[in-house]
Amino acid sequence: MYTQALDSQGKEPVALPAEDAARSAHFQARVDAEEKIEPKDWMPEAYRHTLMRQISQHAHSEIVGMLPEGNWITRAPSLRRKAVLIAKVQDEGGHGMYLYSAAETLGISRAEMFAQLLSGKAKYSSIFNYPTLTWADVGAIGWLVDGAAIMNQIPICRCSYGPYARAMVRICKEESFHQRQGFEIMLTLARGSGAQRAMAQDALNRWWWPSIMMFGPSDADSKHTAQSMRWKIKRFSNDELRQKFIDVTVPQAHFLGLSIPDPQLRWNEATERYDIGPIDWSEFHAVLKGNGPCNRERLEARRAAYEAGEWVREAAAAHARKQRARAAA
């Protein structure tokens, strides 16, 4: 999920000098033994760089993810819904913070990561490039998008890099309220008036396929999966996680009395899982390339927030300098 962009690009690994080859072998032995790698441990440069990219893109996804839902804070239908939505969006901000913190342990600064996001160089999860058109979208996001995120994040709690694994444990604890909040919204709408039911169905129609695509390209098209799995950064393949998500979510949709927008969706008695129709990968690649419905808007919002906040950051730093000078005098 957070390797969506990594999965479909990249160079072949470079041959290592002899000394590094020995240390790499020792490193791989540690990973194979399920030992955690910590910030000051020796690690192959490729491992460090892959993690820097993945963790920072994961962090960017959390921060950008605040935008589609933040859009509905002023229009939440009740005070309770508003307070809950604010808490969820705050959590996403906090998750970004945990992840930037983990990424920094690898040797990249927060300023550099922000520069990569704001310049468009760094990617974030494709899902946040879709608009939230109705209140039901907030429910669909909590139920499906956070649901997919949970599916992906639980295995990462056991990834080989200590700080990333620990950040994931904190995040997973907080994520389950997000999914329940979303499902509760869908349930309320599904049990409501005809117009509310229709709104819920419409949101499901628009969010189902993008949520399925969150898991990234199919295994056959994911060049980097093998190396990520060998390094125990990734524990399950894209298709495995996608299938798990579908099998768990379809019964939930049935409970809601809503239909999944896939005429080819079918329970397969032999394999005991749901078969689905074809995924439109051209849409996925278009969104990754920057041509989704909201890519430009998301980046502009982030840039505007960063620029508008500059005076606050400078004022805080100036105040701190003044206080230090006074204390020294």
Added chain:
Amino acid sequence: MSNDWPLFEVFIRSRAGLEHKHVGSLHAADARMAIEHARDVYTRRQEGISIWVVPSAQIIASDPGEAEELFEPARDKVYRHPTFYDIPEEVKNL
């Protein structure tokens, strides 16, 4: 931005009787801001009753490359563990 806002490591005591545990890091302009940000980032669900923030540059860490030598002295002192000693079963309260 982060050039003027140094990195702080954050430690939280979750309840009285427990020690402060390392939970992560954050950037802040000064100590007060670091405490308040730590409160916002790491205690949204009442995870803490006390916060320590330490400028990361102030932390001195042992070198993992040196770990073997540094921790070697304890390796052959298994007699520091109670299980090393053979006490007859009939003896109580030992």
